[in-house]
Amino acid sequence: MTPASDSPLTNNLVAEKLNEISTLMRLAGENDFKAIAFERVARMIEGLDHDINEHIANRTLTDLKGVGKSIADDIYALAGTGEIPVLTALKERVPAGLITWLDISGMGPKKIYKIHQEFGITEIDELKAKCEDGSVAALPGMGEKTAQKILKSIEWMQQFGERCRLDEATEIAEAIFDELKGLEGVQQISVAGSLRRSLETIGDIDILIAADEQDASAIFDTFTSHELVTEILGRGDTKSSVRTTRGRQVDVRIVKPEQFAAALMYFTGSKEHNVGMRQRARDRKLTLNEYGLFHMDAEGGTDFDRPVDAASEADIYKKLDLGFVPPELREDRGEFDWFAKHDRADLLEEGELRGILHAHSTYSDGKRSIREMAEACMDLGYEYLGLTDHSRTAAYAGGLSIECVQQQWKEIDALNNEFEKDGKGFVILKGIESDILGDGSLDYPDDILKGFDFVIASVHSALELPRGKMMDRFRRAIENPYTRIVGHPTGRLLLRRGGSDIDLNELIQLAADNNTAIEINANPWRLDLDWRYGLKARDCGLMTAICPDAHDTEGLTDVRYGTGIARKGWFGRERVLNTMGVEQLKKWFAG
Ligand code: DGT
Ligand code: CA
Ligand code: CA
Ligand code: ZN
Numbered sequence: 001m002t003p004a005s006d007s008p009l010t011n012n013l014v015a016e017k018l019n020e021i022s023t024l025m026r027l028a029g030e031n032d033f034k035a036i037a038f039e040r041v042a043r044m045i046e047g048l049d050h051d052i053n054e055h056i057a058n059r060t061l062t063d064l065k066g067v068g069k070s071i072a073d074d075i076y077a078l079a080g081t082g083e084i085p086v087l088t089a090l091k092e093r094v095p096a097g098l099i100t101w102l103d104i105s106g107m108g109p110k111k112i113y114k115i116h117q118e119f120g121i122t123e124i125d126e127l128k129a130k131c132e133d134g135s136v137a138a139l140p141g142m143g144e145k146t147a148q149k150i151l152k153s154i155e156w157m158q159q160f161g162e163r164c165r166l167d168e169a170t171e172i173a174e175a176i177f178d179e180l181k182g183l184e185g186v187q188q189i190s191v192a193g194s195l196r197r198s199l200e201t202i203g204d205i206d207i208l209i210a211a212d213e214q215d216a217s218a219i220f221d222t223f224t225s226h227e228l229v230t231e232i233l234g235r236g237d238t239k240s241s242v243r244t245t246r247g248r249q250v251d252v253r254i255v256k257p258e259q260f261a262a263a264l265m266y267f268t269g270s271k272e273h274n275v276g277m278r279q280r281a282r283d284r285k286l287t288l289n290e291y292g293l294f295h296m297d298a299e300g301g302t303d304f305d306r307p308v309d310a311a312s313e314a315d316i317y318k319k320l321d322l323g324f325v326p327p328e329l330r331e332d333r334g335e336f337d338w339f340a341k342h343d344r345a346d347l348l349e350e351g352e353l354r355g356i357l358h359a360h361s362t363y364s365d366g367k368r369s370i371r372e373m374a375e376a377c378m379d380l381g382y383e384y385l386g387l388t389d390h391s392r393t394a395a396y397a398g399g400l401s402i403e404c405v406q407q408q409w410k411e412i413d414a415l416n417n418e419f420e421k422d423g424k425g426f427v428i429l430k431g432i433e434s435d436i437l438g439d440g441s442l443d444y445p446d447d448i449l450k451g452f453d454f455v456i457a458s459v460h461s462a463l464e465l466p467r468g469k470m471m472d473r474f475r476r477a478i479e480n481p482y483t484r485i486v487g488h489p490t491g492r493l494l495l496r497r498g499g500s501d502i503d504l505n506e507l508i509q510l511a512a513d514n515n516t517a518i519e520i521n522a523n524p525w526r527l528d529l530d531w532r533y534g535l536k537a538r539d540c541g542l543m544t545a546i547c548p549d550a551h552d553t554e555g556l557t558d559v560r561y562g563t564g565i566a567r568k569g570w571f572g573r574e575r576v577l578n579t580m581g582v583e584q585l586k587k588w589f590a591g
Pocket of ligand 2 (some may be wrong): 195
């Protein structure tokens with residue numbers, strides 16, 4: 001993606017370019033420090049709550065954290081010419097094909113650089129051939145084992161892709177976790193890594209166990225012979241890795257019980273959070289690693305003979321003058337500042353959700369009747385269901401004509417009467433997921449719109465409009481007083497399709513200013529609103545709702561994934577609509 005010189009820069013685009021520089025530097029065998037500096041600035045810009053163009057216009061880029069003169073000049077150059085000279089030079093040096101090699105597990109930039117230098121190859125298929133004919137194995141420092149590993153990894157990559165959705169990872173992790181947790185010798189066990197942090201896509205699954213050394217072997221026996229395991233990738237004294245069905249890698253690590261807290265913190269990550277934690281330790285003449293928190297020795301190294309007494313993650317945070325940081329927030333996006341001053345963040349808990357908003361029935365493209373959806377909600381302990389079938393323009397999804405809407409209202413009234421008579425304490429709200437039409441208007445005349453308890457407004461067509469047109473469209477939809485919730489704002493499908501090009505910071509501001517919520521679509525394909533905009537949302541008081549977008553009764557439990565993302569985005573119950581009781585919610589909807 002090169003910006004046409006007439007199209008304005010966006011925060012994401014600048015971040016993308018800087019990340020590209022960092023990756024290419026590594027592949028070109030350059031100094032890691034420089035690569036890391038670019039990566040840091042990229043991440044900072046991604047999380048920026050305002051438009052980078054302000055800094056470009058005012059020449060104030062160096063006011064931003066971590067931006068030195070040289071990176072600032074790179075960004076000014078990008079803004080001015082559409083190009084960054086250092087990036088252009090790197091691209092000439094590093095063939096594009098090599099970048100895909102980074103996804104091969106066990107292939108760091110150094111190995112890639114070496115193989116490329118040696119054989120002059122750039123494509124994965126060429127690499128595959130060189131592994132098969134023994135050329136890679138013959139290189140110094142490689143060997144047959146490495147070559148075989150590379151081959152396996154390529155095979156797997158081509159079959160499955162390198163990351164998976166949160167629900168897929170959760171299912172596999174839970175099956176293995178359940179089998180291991182009761183085993184003799186397992187003193188503590190936890191999921192770690194990106195899954196514990198509730199990231200929207202997962203590379204591999206990490207599980208950590210506290211056990212005595214003599215119990216490790218039996219625990220690994222059970223793990224590596226689990227029914228989901230298709231291949232054992234490695235087995236050692238403290239770590240074993242397997243490939244499961246559907247191509248996911250699972251790492252299980254066993255540590256000494258007294259090291260569990262520090263190891264759990266380390267392997268939960270993120271790497272960026274760990275870097276921040278180690279710095280805080282150093283600032284206090286301590287060192288933190290996966291084995292524990294220790295005093296520094298005279299040379300500034302780790303004095304393993306002088307551990308600091310810290311038996312839990314909370315203890316470690318406390319010793320570093322921080323409140324306990326919930327795993328979801330460990331992304332180095334503001335948690336250090338917050339927890340240096342606060343004990344807690346009061347994030348949403350799944351149990352605080354009192355009702356379901358955004359679900360479909362057989363009236364449009366759902367698989368269950370309204371009654372079935374309502375009863376499933378009751379069984380799960382919810383107090384209300386905000387039913388939102390598709391609107392009339394969404395013909396492909398069985399969108400409701402005005403007659404159908406009126407018929408649905410009758411059915412809902414009848415069901416509500418019945419529930420009331422039977423003392424169920426459950427209510428169905430009349431909602432609709434209205435398409436946002438091309439010009440930003442909603443999909444029914446006002447006299448129909450006013451009959452709904454609430455309207456979710458979503459874009460389902462022309463997702464590819466240019467940013468300016470897209471924003472105009474959303475602005476009009478948000479300013480429409482009937483719109484109460486914006487549905488899946490970008491329309492992305494994780495690992496499949498990127499979302500619309502919109503300025504989410506501006507969208508959040510618009511929604512907050514108009515007292516309109518933006519949902520966190522909890523369907524694991526979407527998880528849209530993206531948690532990375534959480535700080536902006538917090539700053540302007542944006543409301544959200546955790547919406548399963550359920551098309552079947554099973555889909556209702558997806559709210560667990562939405563809750564994880566809401567926590568990652570710093571949402572507490574007071575900014576989540578479906579933590580309200582039905583009367584309060586109706587009031588909010590009535591505006
Ligand atoms: P993933 O698997 O790509 O979805 O992401 P993670 O975060 O689960 O990453 P993974 O599995 O490579 O490593 C698990 C955690 O271990 C990671 O979040 C932080 C820690 N860790 C691993 N390698 C490093 C490292 O080189 N430096 C630091 N500081 N931490 C690391
Ligand atoms: Ca992982
Ligand atoms: Ca891992
Ligand atoms: Zn939708």
